[in-house]
Amino acid sequence: MATLNDVAKRTNVSKMTVSRAINHPDQVRPELRDAILQVMTELNYHPNAAARALVGRRTRVIKLTIFEDMDITEPYYMMLLAGIANELNQHQYALQIATRNSYEVGECDGYILTGIRDSDAGWVARLDQPVVFFGRNRQGYDYVDTDNFQAIQTSTAYAAQAGYTYLVFVGIAVAEPFELDREQGFQEYVTSHQISAQIIRLTNHSHSATAYIKKHWAEFPPNTAFICASDRLAIGVETAIIDQGGQVPSDYGVIGFDGVFLNQIAAKRLTTMKQPLEEMGRAAARLLLTKIAHPEMSQASHNQEKIIINSRLSVAESTR
Amino acid sequence: MATLNDVAKRTNVSKMTVSRAINHPDQVRPELRDAILQVMTELNYHPNAAARALVGRRTRVIKLTIFEDMDITEPYYMMLLAGIANELNQHQYALQIATRNSYEVGECDGYILTGIRDSDAGWVARLDQPVVFFGRNRQGYDYVDTDNFQAIQTSTAYAAQAGYTYLVFVGIAVAEPFELDREQGFQEYVTSHQISAQIIRLTNHSHSATAYIKKHWAEFPPNTAFICASDRLAIGVETAIIDQGGQVPSDYGVIGFDGVFLNQIAAKRLTTMKQPLEEMGRAAARLLLTKIAHPEMSQASHNQEKIIINSRLSVAESTR
DNA sequence: CAATTTTATGCAATCGCTTGCAATGGCTAT
DNA sequence: ATAGCCATTGCAAGCGATTGCATAAAATTG
Numbered sequence: 001m002a003t004l005n006d007v008a009k010r011t012n013v014s015k016m017t018v019s020r021a022i023n024h025p026d027q028v029r030p031e032l033r034d035a036i037l038q039v040m041t042e043l044n045y046h047p048n049a050a051a052r053a054l055v056g057r058r059t060r061v062i063k064l065t066i067f068e069d070m071d072i073t074e075p076y077y078m079m080l081l082a083g084i085a086n087e088l089n090q091h092q093y094a095l096q097i098a099t100r101n102s103y104e105v106g107e108c109d110g111y112i113l114t115g116i117r118d119s120d121a122g123w124v125a126r127l128d129q130p131v132v133f134f135g136r137n138r139q140g141y142d143y144v145d146t147d148n149f150q151a152i153q154t155s156t157a158y159a160a161q162a163g164y165t166y167l168v169f170v171g172i173a174v175a176e177p178f179e180l181d182r183e184q185g186f187q188e189y190v191t192s193h194q195i196s197a198q199i200i201r202l203t204n205h206s207h208s209a210t211a212y213i214k215k216h217w218a219e220f221p222p223n224t225a226f227i228c229a230s231d232r233l234a235i236g237v238e239t240a241i242i243d244q245g246g247q248v249p250s251d252y253g254v255i256g257f258d259g260v261f262l263n264q265i266a267a268k269r270l271t272t273m274k275q276p277l278e279e280m281g282r283a284a285a286r287l288l289l290t291k292i293a294h295p296e297m298s299q300a301s302h303n304q305e306k307i308i309i310n311s312r313l314s315v316a317e318s319t320r
Numbered sequence: 321m322a323t324l325n326d327v328a329k330r331t332n333v334s335k336m337t338v339s340r341a342i343n344h345p346d347q348v349r350p351e352l353r354d355a356i357l358q359v360m361t362e363l364n365y366h367p368n369a370a371a372r373a374l375v376g377r378r379t380r381v382i383k384l385t386i387f388e389d390m391d392i393t394e395p396y397y398m399m400l401l402a403g404i405a406n407e408l409n410q411h412q413y414a415l416q417i418a419t420r421n422s423y424e425v426g427e428c429d430g431y432i433l434t435g436i437r438d439s440d441a442g443w444v445a446r447l448d449q450p451v452v453f454f455g456r457n458r459q460g461y462d463y464v465d466t467d468n469f470q471a472i473q474t475s476t477a478y479a480a481q482a483g484y485t486y487l488v489f490v491g492i493a494v495a496e497p498f499e500l501d502r503e504q505g506f507q508e509y510v511t512s513h514q515i516s517a518q519i520i521r522l523t524n525h526s527h528s529a530t531a532y533i534k535k536h537w538a539e540f541p542p543n544t545a546f547i548c549a550s551d552r553l554a555i556g557v558e559t560a561i562i563d564q565g566g567q568v569p570s571d572y573g574v575i576g577f578d579g580v581f582l583n584q585i586a587a588k589r590l591t592t593m594k595q596p597l598e599e600m601g602r603a604a605a606r607l608l609l610t611k612i613a614h615p616e617m618s619q620a621s622h623n624q625e626k627i628i629i630n631s632r633l634s635v636a637e638s639t640r
Numbered sequence: 641c642a643a644t645t646t647t648a649t650g651c652a653a654t655c656g657c658t659t660g661c662a663a664t665g666g667c668t669a670t
Numbered sequence: 671a672t673a674g675c676c677a678t679t680g681c682a683a684g685c686g687a688t689t690g691c692a693t694a695a696a697a698t699t700g
Binding site: 049050051054059074075085092097099102105106206236262 | 321368369370371373374379380381394395397398401405406408409412413414415416417418419422425426427448525526527552555556559562582584585586587
């Protein structure tokens with residue numbers, strides 16, 4: 001592996017000049033700089049990341065920490081990951097994946113955190129680098145999220161206007177901000193519009209939705225719409241309806257949330273609130289890189305940065 | 321941040337002794353070593369990865385390279401990733417995600433490659449570190465894979481024994497080893513058992529399967545079983561059958577491949593060839609770490625290491 | 641044209657850690 | 671008792687890059 005010195009000797013300059021040719025190109029005479037760059041490619045020179053990290057105290061590595069008790073195999077995370085990776089790569093940063101028990105392995109310049117529970121607050125507070133959350137948090141950290149409250153209101157309104165007269169919110173049984181916002185958005189809408197409705201809370205698996213809906217089938221008369229907190233739940237609901245002989249979308253409507261590719265493989269392609277996950281991932285990465293580049297900014301003002309990217313209702317075959 | 325020196329001063333030894341207490345514990349007097357470890361936790365000391373990497377020429381980072389033209393949001397990759405991450409973390413290695421255009425960002429001790437096409441051979445050959453493939457390859461690199469040939473023969477045999485008399489292989493239109501093995505496994509089975517059959521090749525999307533099956537519905541009499549090369553395709557096939565009024569599983573059988581959670585959300589839970597992706601990911605990680613630890617091994621013998629982990633047929637509601 | 645600023649380049653120190661060799665002391669072996 | 675051998679520990683060098691300061695050359699100025 002070629003080093004700075006190798007390039008320097010071959011060019012008859014000190015390694016300093018070579019270093020500058022890379023990091024401060026304007027401080028080096030143009031023709032000399034070109035000659036140096038030439039030699040660098042000839043020698044297939046690549047700066048040693050470890051040496052740079054050592055002297056510069058920056059690793060050019062960002063860690064995405066997905067906490068273990070979340071299901072890492074959700075397509076949701078994969079899309080997020082794709083967005084983050086793309087944005088970081090553009091800025092010559094590498095992406096590292098970590099879980100709670102591996103967070104100590106290797107150093108980094110900043111963290112993107114997702115799936116964090118309130119009980120992890122202490123752990124987060126101990127992190128020594130800038131942090132951006134994916135999803136709202138109660139501890140005042142910067143975050144990127146979608147407007148869950150507004151999103152559910154939009155889909156609820158859509159269901160109501162489509163003429164469904166009984167609305168069911170199928171939520172996820174966790175007391176996290178994203179879920180509370182969604183429940184509240186639903187609740188306020190049906191209350192203020194005097195619509196008959198109910199709220200169900202389940203674990204986030206399609207089969208639990210299928211089982212529940214089948215068991216309580218009598219409660220759901222024709223003209224019911226199910227507003228679900230995830231595409232997984234929505235698909236489970238749809239399966240139950242079809243199994244019970246219900247007609248989708250004429251008698252029963254189903255709306256999902258997330259907009260991962262799951263919505264495409266439902267028996268009736270799913271109407272869903274589509275989170276722009278790729279874009280949200282990019283936004284999170286950009287915000288974090290900004291914080292790293294301007295540490296004074298986050299210190300001084302100390303006000304929470306919130307980036308809200310709106311979801312969009314994608315209408316398909318599961319609603320009329 | 322505490323350094324080796326800080327710990328050394330506090331313990332009244334040279335930093336060398338501290339270093340040894342970490343890396344060669346047996347070379348340090350036990351009581352002294354305990355005292356040092358004590359101080360290390362007191363000071364919340366963590367060895368600086370950059371410094372170690374610089375002097376030791378090992379980064380403790382493994383790169384997982386998923387090539388871009390593959391759909392990174394496949395749950396398939398996410399499960400693989402989970403397996404790799406878990407295994408690496410146990411060995412104090414960090415996992416970095418890279419794509420073709422970001423492979424130069426940051427250094428690493430080894431690569432796990434997946435989704436590589438033959439045309440990328442040149443790129444792979446230029447890598448300066450040990451490589452393990454996920455999936456068979458024609459270039460002689462070590463790899464971890466499932467036995468695709470055998471797997472398809474198993475599911476084909478299962479379909480035949482279940483009494484389906486017309487068998488359709490729904491494959492993916494790429495000339496990659498995994499696909500060719502599956503087609504061949506199918507072909508040989510139906511030929512040697514004199515079963516009427518056909519092979520279809522599609523892009524790996526459920527909707528393309530749905531469209532194709534619907535369009536050619538007349539070709540598929542009752543008692544047909546579809547052996548698919550992915551769960552995505554299988555779900556698309558199932559949707560088409562139901563749309564056409566076909567009965568699953570009594571008249572039509574559907575078998576998937578992969579065993580990602582998709583199989584759970586099909587209208588009829590999918591019978592599928594379940595790849596133990598988590599375990600395969602772990603195996604790939606272990607193999608790579610072994611190669612890193614024993615460079616002489618891979619050099620000297622120079623024979624290709626193949627780890628084959630068998631898939632298992634998981635029978636559910638889409639076959640009788 | 642001498643004085644001063646600007647532009648280009650080099651020197652030396654340093655980041656935190658590990659490797660090779662030397663030094664110390666206690667203990668065994670003749 | 672003297673040589674020899676472990677077991678422990680320290681010293682110095684160096685991994686490959688960057689930062690601050692110094693220096694030389696070139697350009698600007700009154």
